[in-house]
Amino acid sequence: xxxxxxxxxxxxxxxxxxxxxxxxxxxxxxxxxxxxxxxxxxxxxxxxxxxxxxxxxxxxxxxxxxxxxxxxxxxxxxxxxxxxxxxxxxxxxxxxxxxxxxxxxxxxxxxxxxxxxxxxxxxxxxxxxxxxxxxxxxxxxxxxxxxxxxxxxxxxxxxxxxxxxxxxxxxxxxxxxxxxxxxxxxxxxxxxxxxxxxxxxxxxxxxxxxxxxxxxxxxxxxxxxxxxxxxxxxxxxxxxxxxxxxxxxxxxxxxxxxxxxxxxxxxxxxxxxxxxxxxxxxxxxxxxxxxxxxxxxxxxxxxxxxxxxxxxxxxxxxxxxxxxxxxxxxxxxxxxxxxxxxxxxxxxxxxxxxxxxxxxxxxxxxx
Amino acid sequence: xxxxxxxxxxxxxxxxxxxxxxxxxxxxxxxxxxxxxxxxxxxxxxxxxxxxxxxxxxxxxxxxxxxxxxxxxxxxxxxxxxxxxxxxxxxxxxxxxxxxxxxxxxxxxxxxxxxxxxxxxxxxxxxxxxxxx
Numbered sequence: 032x033x034x035x036x037x038x039x040x041x042x043x044x045x046x047x048x049x050x051x052x053x054x055x056x057x058x059x060x061x062x063x064x065x066x067x068x069x070x071x072x073x074x075x076x077x078x079x080x081x082x083x084x085x086x087x088x089x090x091x092x093x094x095x096x097x098x099x100x101x102x103x104x105x106x107x108x109x110x111x112x113x114x115x116x117x118x119x120x121x122x123x124x125x126x127x128x129x130x131x132x133x134x135x136x137x138x139x140x141x142x143x144x145x146x147x148x149x150x151x152x153x154x155x156x157x158x159x160x161x162x163x164x165x166x167x168x169x170x171x172x173x174x175x176x177x178x179x180x181x182x183x184x185x186x187x188x189x190x191x192x193x194x195x196x197x198x199x200x201x202x203x204x205x206x207x208x209x210x211x212x213x214x215x216x217x218x219x220x221x222x223x224x225x226x227x228x229x230x231x232x233x234x235x236x237x238x239x240x241x242x243x244x245x246x247x248x249x250x251x252x253x254x255x256x257x258x259x260x261x262x263x264x265x266x267x268x269x270x271x272x273x274x275x276x277x278x279x280x281x282x283x284x285x286x287x288x289x290x291x292x293x294x295x296x297x298x299x300x301x302x303x304x305x306x307x308x309x310x311x312x313x314x315x316x317x318x319x320x321x322x323x324x325x326x327x328x329x330x331x332x333x334x335x336x337x338x339x340x341x342x343x344x345x346x347x348x349x350x351x352x353x354x355x356x357x358x359x360x361x362x363x364x365x366x367x368x369x370x371x372x373x374x375x376x377x378x379x380x381x382x383x384x385x386x387x388x389x390x391x392x393x394x395x396x397x398x
Numbered sequence: 399x400x401x402x403x404x405x406x407x408x409x410x411x412x413x414x415x416x417x418x419x420x421x422x423x424x425x426x427x428x429x430x431x432x433x434x435x436x437x438x439x440x441x442x443x444x445x446x447x448x449x450x451x452x453x454x455x456x457x458x459x460x461x462x463x464x465x466x467x468x469x470x471x472x473x474x475x476x477x478x479x480x481x482x483x484x485x486x487x488x489x490x491x492x493x494x495x496x497x498x499x500x501x502x503x504x505x506x507x508x509x510x511x512x513x514x515x516x517x518x519x520x521x522x523x524x525x526x527x528x529x530x531x
Contacts, residue, residue, distance in 0.1 A: 396458035
């Protein structure tokens, strides 16, 4: 990746094929494209480079909605999707499309029957996140794809930003039309991702940006060679190593959960039977969320169940959709485990949470 | 969310968290846990002191770090002080907001602290001799 930034490396413009420098960069980009495709069972020509999963989601949603608008203006998604899907859906609603937001209930797992009932004659797109970024729940893509296939003409977009290195995902065999990917969720560089657009399934999109016609004219602009090379390497590594990593990470997750349950007043969010090993989302009773995060922050890096876009935190809409009340949604922590996590890390996290909980519950007069 | 040094110190130590019991202890409570902020002050007046001063103050708080820090600071600074003003707080709400860099969106939480404090230091009702704690 770094070599692409030096004169001795593939520093040329991968779109300039009239000289050797461009050829070298082009070869590096195509090698990365093949790596990304192989990681998810796709064809290299399915891959459209983007700046990340957010742009990929936007391209998928707006691109499908506009291209197929003569067939219908109805979209189905979940209330627990990432904002990178929900916000484009809100914008499409403002522009005249109808969006159905399905409620997956307490488990966070979508019932395919529910999806079938929501589809209408003019539905053109279903957008589902494979692995939920907050609770780690894995959706049954095979069942969802089957419902879409039965409908006949609705396209299936999957936000797979959290999938690589965490859960099995085969783009072609599952019958997915569009798949959003991000590099940095798989230890790759930030600022690069891809939208996979199935050629075999004949998916068509309206482009969102113009000027140069790169990426099958779906995403004009010079491809950042170093970024996509980094993404290719990261996804190749993740695809090769994740089966061996998961048992180790699952053991750490179980160790963490067992330690947390011993503290009392803890509730696990999402269905453990349908979750990745890498993520544990827990709500803590009798403690205020912002104080809990502030108390553990000097010792561990965790995310809260709150969005703190303003000074006053808002409870997670994902946890609220699962039925958690406002206080429990706020007082949740998201523990992420990964390739480099150790048992010592887990024990340090447990100690930090235990101390914080005991102190804050005492200060709060919890009985 | 970031907190200033004073907020961090009082949030992390909360040295005056707790309760008081016994004769002469009064308790004031405001807010609710369900709404996200709940504060309780226990105060004990110094017997026979003129002007009236407090002998001990303890607090309990369910709330954000600003709430815990401000409640702890009040509990520390109200002891032995001549409590000024209408509310009897050792500092006004605007002063507390500035000292602790409390965001404007959280001013309502300072009002809950003030309500709990006023309830704690309000005079006993007729016939009440041993406090309300």
